[in-house]
Amino acid sequence: MSEAAKGSDALRVLEERGFIQQCTDREAVEKLLDAGPVTFYCGFDPTGHSLHAGHMIPLYAMAHLANAGHRPVALVGGGTARIGDPSGKTEMRKMLTVEQIQANAHSIGQQIKAFLDQAVGRGDAVTMVDNADWLAGLNYIEFLRDIGKHFSVNRMLTFEAYKQRLETGLTFIEFNYQLLQSYDFHVLSRDHGVRLQIGGDDQWGNIVAGIDLVRRLGGPELFGLTMPLVTRADGKKMGKSEKGAVFLNPDLFAPYDFFQYWRNVPDADVRKFLLLYTFLPVAEINELTNCEGQALNAAKERLAYELTALVHGSATADEALAGARAAFGGQGSREHVPSSELATSELEGGIAAVELYVSVGLCKSKGEARRLIQQGGARINDRKITDVEAQIGTDAVQDGELLLRAGKKRVHRIVVR
Template identity: 55%
Template sequence: MTVFEELTRRGLIAQMTHPEKIEELLNNEKVTFYIGFDATADSLHVGHFLQLVVMRRLQLAGHRPIALLGTGTTLIGDPTGRTDMRKMLTPEAINYNAECFKRQMEKFIDFSDNRALMLRNGDWLCKLNYIELLRDVGVYFSVNQMLTMDSVKTRLERGLSFLEFNYMIMQSYDFLKLHRDYGCRMELGGNDQWANILGGIDLTRRVTGDEVYGMTFTLLTTKEGKKMGKTENGAVWLDPEKTSPYEFFQYWRNVADADVINCLKLLTFLPIEEIEAMESWEGSQLNQAKETLAYELTKMVHGQQEADKALAAARALFGAGSQSDDMPTTTLSAADLAGGRIAVADLLVKTGLAPSKGEAKRLIQQGGVSVDDEKVSDFTAEIGADAFEKGHVILKKGKKIYHKVLLG
């Protein structure tokens, strides 16, 4: 099976500018392509993970990825999918975030011996002369056409700053720069980046006369179209300090039955034939598929040792309901137990199982909280220091989320 057939069969491809030509390039030539990553946080998250998987697939097929860190475009802020303006970051914060991205990407992409490149667009965007940019690049952009783009239209009612309006021009210039200096012929990205990708293709063609190409891949969504990678406590990060390997494992172990096969196709490197054979699975077999998904992704992101530990912890919890050393843990101080006691609602907030006391109250009233397998039904319920005599307390939220609490 060719790499293009693999991408198609797994459902990864959303849109292409030149389908037949792209298929020919990917199957028969060695292509330099790029994906951009704006450095808006100090860790990549699940939303980036699909892009890393695509880069790795194409690199294994002999193509050369460019991971473009948006140290310049992040100064502007992508308005795509936003209802308001992004928080302005300092150059120092952006460069720190880019360093964090770099360390994480090196786990997935082989950057040795020019097999892949990691570049920062701030190296050229921050040096541009504004008048030259207007004359050499701005002349090729139609404001009328830009106003028809979804990324602009959805913001016009609330207000779109002139700063953000320039984002498409900056990203388009990236493609022109990479094509001229590195022979880059394709830009890839999530399907929400289609308009920005088209801008870069059009600019490069107009300035150089060369034909370049764009391809977007499927966004990671549930069957209902809701974006994956979010929990009530925020994003699912690739940094183990922000989302522990166990929590990362549990996120994928708990995906809906309707989503597990699609996630296996999009995100794992299991043979597609093996995944397609799972499409008829039901009941306990689907739980086995979820465990496979969680294990494979945790192994890719955090290594086999952490994946093995998370799997063992999950099986212990689902099987016997026992505590595990690899369970997420919070240690309380004596000061946390005012008068030797602490409210269960406060404990839920301290452990991050509830974002607020109001949410903790709702969880308790709905019967979704247990302490050491005893259901808590009273919002004012407390536990005392004596509950820690065995060394720990196990909080349980819902059917599948466990947290160990220690008393320091």
């Protein structure tokens, strides 16, 4: 649950926590929010089966606004995903079939609703819409006559998204994307009373274009607000891990790994991420992060716990916390550490250490496993593995298990039966 905020105070909360990058008219937006409940929207294109960590910034912003009494509309782009947004991309997105898009739309729609219902604390926290409902059946000639005439190609090319893509090649189908997203704003304004659109800062051009279109069509004054594209202090792309994207779907990214991703963020990011990715009061965050070095671990653990509890539930967060403390702090049972089973007979002849690391997913390939060993990052039951040709046999088993470590942050437990 976010900090209590009413009316335009929601804008202060968003700004204080680092959510605001650009705003079309700050004073006007303050007045709009202060005047009463405002219906706002944010769009999510279903280009994948699951949301990932990068999608969570707009979700948290939506929750803060909803907790201040405003009305969120979440748009799943079942129509726009058939084209692909060029914003923030250096090459054209892979084209998906309509069936794939529909399946993705259903999946991420459920994730969006579950997240916001949980964050806001009620089952009707968000109105869900799919722009395929009004885009899929458009007559192209009529659309060009009625909507396309309001767009200047010269102006579109001034937006950063198109300028970047021109360097690598911008297709005509992508060039239509801004027209369709602008039309979304028109439809949502007309049919749902939406007055404000929010999104990542790479959406600024599309948002501004939508506001301009509605003005030209004689609609009400609309507004836009964008959020920064979050980066990590260590230079790694936000939401990327050794296992790939940090997905919210537990089948694509295990809850324990999700917990560990946030538990191991760089020290320089802890306060920023607590502000963005939790609903803890700012004063409490300041107290948690008013320290350095090892003392920051408590704040990192809190960040990981709060996020995991919201996305996967409190019981799962409790298990992930217990597993992490057992694996890295020697506290309690290791039963919640990610694990697999291995028959004693398979160890009797010895198994190459590199094969073990690949088989449990700690390394993607034997080459990566060899590099891990050569760099001194491989340990099995606290025994450092230094030989890339090392064979692991039954003599390595302790208390019926092998605990494999890859560096200081990743671990896997093999139960030997």
